[in-house]
Amino acid sequence: AGDPTELALLAAARARGVERSDVERERPRVSEQPFDSDRRRMSVLRSDGVLYVKGALEALLPLCREVPPGVAEALALLAGRALRVLAVAEGRGPDERDLTLVGLVGLADPPRPEAVEAVRAAREAGVRTVMITGDHPATALAIAKELGLLREGESPEGTVHARATAEEKLHIVRGWKARGEVVAMTGDGVNDAPALREAHIGIAMGRTGAEVTREASDLILTDDNFASIVAAVREGRGIYENIRKTLVYLLAGNAGELVLMLGASLLGLPLPLLPLHLLWVNLVTDGLPALALVMDPAPPDVMRRPPRRPEEPMLGRREWTAVLATGLLDAAVSLGTFLWSLQHLPVEEARTLTFTVLVCCQVLRSFAARSVGLLHWEVGAFDNRPLLAVAALTLALQVALPEVPALAAFFSLVPLEATHLALALGLGFIPVSVLELRKLLLRGVARARARAPAGG
Template identity: 50%
Template structure:
């Protein structure tokens, strides 16, 4: 925009030396040769640069930097910062001599003093459009988002407000204020601080440790070399794949390929969905196995013949249970998964409630099988018919129960039978295979089955639906009770 070309400037004013940016100094300087004289050009945080400036360039030329000028610059800086602009101060100085060799080169402090202030620049770096929504989703998921930045506190506050990060009672803390806090004092305040500004690498490390001391699982993002210690200390270190340095990536546990905060939220959603599906699959399989075990144990205790043959048990475990379990493992993620609070760190997958659900489901499945077996056994005095009935009842009960296993809270109607087409197809195919076992002579011989009539088929379907219907009624009653206690609470799959 100013008509300046970098190549032309580089040739007219060749670079002699660079003093790189440092998070402690908050400035950087390059030394160039202009008109055969070495000149230092510096940029950095206004408050740090103003300390180093003794003069100011105006339309009248170079003048001494007065307290009035300093106040005017500070006011301009605050105005830009409140508009969420990142403010840089620019300054220059003509050096008498400069030697680039390590032995004779002046120190950084010697170069960066008695500077002439050239002006202030406000840089606009607006947050991505999806960042605000991602932070809102974090709030709903019970995830506390904290901004740690090197920006001016006013800039950081304005950006945080734009992103919806500042709630009532939240604080903004500058690095100089953080230094005055002891670790104990920081630990007491850390939950109320939403934004940290003008921080150093050591500050980031202290913040991570303060959160961990309160028992929190801390995910820390970063892209610079100075972020590496904090990433290493965090429960989960997250590096930026595009802007991140190799040192940061090595220290991280996770790398975000697109440098997008929304990707972290998507990863949390995916992780919760995977955990839910593992719980569904494990619960479905264990409940089925417990029911089959109960059938065999109870029949043995009352002196009945084996209700199920070994080959039938193998079929139930590999096909009737195995195929629906695979479909449950790929169940779509619950849209409300990010409305639930995080699990406690000490929470176990197989807890008391989990075992109670398995026991109840196992008892219901076993009851269905034993009722079918006893009815046929005593009505016709035929072990073959009794096994036929028990086998069919267990298979139907397991297949129907797969639809209810998708949620511990919502009913099958609320979840939707067709919302997981893989499961629907698997159940339909398994039903068809079960009919073949009863009506194809070769399979009848292998599995020890007999043909079943339409009346028997309807009877076993009705009986096999008892476990599912019982569990669905329990869900409905639990929902009704919850609605009375918390009328505005939303529903979610769990």
């Protein structure tokens, strides 16, 4: 364990026959000036009087009296290969002056394959990824291109920030917040802590992050993997989408029950449902499918949608329109069933049939509620097995209620003929069918509009 840069340097030294333990035994440390983001260098004075300094080349050059030729070209070559470049110098005595530049060290930290894919997924999701690093500008630019942060012809301005200090990181975060953006900031060093605290979501690295950085953060990334952040975005969007569609489903069911009862009262009809029926519908018929809807996998297109604004309500005009329209649809089928039943059946049997039709409508409608724009088969017919199980169980219980004498007496129901049960199931398919056909109709209209400019 330890700083990755220091470990890489020790590994390179060991490959050349230099062991740290031997150096510490033969020439122990006398003093040390640790790395500082403002100085951008560190130094160690050993017992033989030699001062060893490493850091950014720009920070060391003013302190050197001897610089070998070709340093600038070597720097450009290493940085252009996306290598982090450290300059190494040595001198005599404790003061960092009159140094001799010994050479440059290139450190490779190739992006993980999943990080490249995560950057692409974040771009598609409307999440802009900005690189803030202490590396040389050429190194930062090369890494940004490897990651896909910059595409061909795109300017690095605003996307790649090199040689950034703690103050500059803080300024960048505040700048994005001033534009009204929701800012998540990742970091592992002590100088990242102020920016992490300033961001809406501060994310610290769990493996390599400093303790103060983890304390300043809101989240700790245990695997230090950018792809995990994008996966969390996907999961969060999926959870939000599930909560919203579940609310629409529940409210639409309540609206349908309300319109059914109100319509029957205005028409001077007997009560189509008794209080116990409404309680059963709300607790079982609505409640169980709603619990299953919340467990739905994230929609396949969830990462191709633009981010929502923080002030956007969970239920907007589109959702409330869906609640009202779907509620009216459920109520129309149920009230129509009750009107027809009263003309052909006793009141108790008409009420039982209407109760069964309403339950079938709401249970089957849960399959259309899984997505606003995709059909149930497109979302994945068998991806939400709890919903399939709940639908089958609820329909079975509904069929059993009038057939079990004790339950039938408790709910004031009467047994239904097989033809009436088949009728109830068929009528129950009307709302889900209408909602699914509406998706196809809207999709066709959208395609026609997309083709219209090219054809006209």
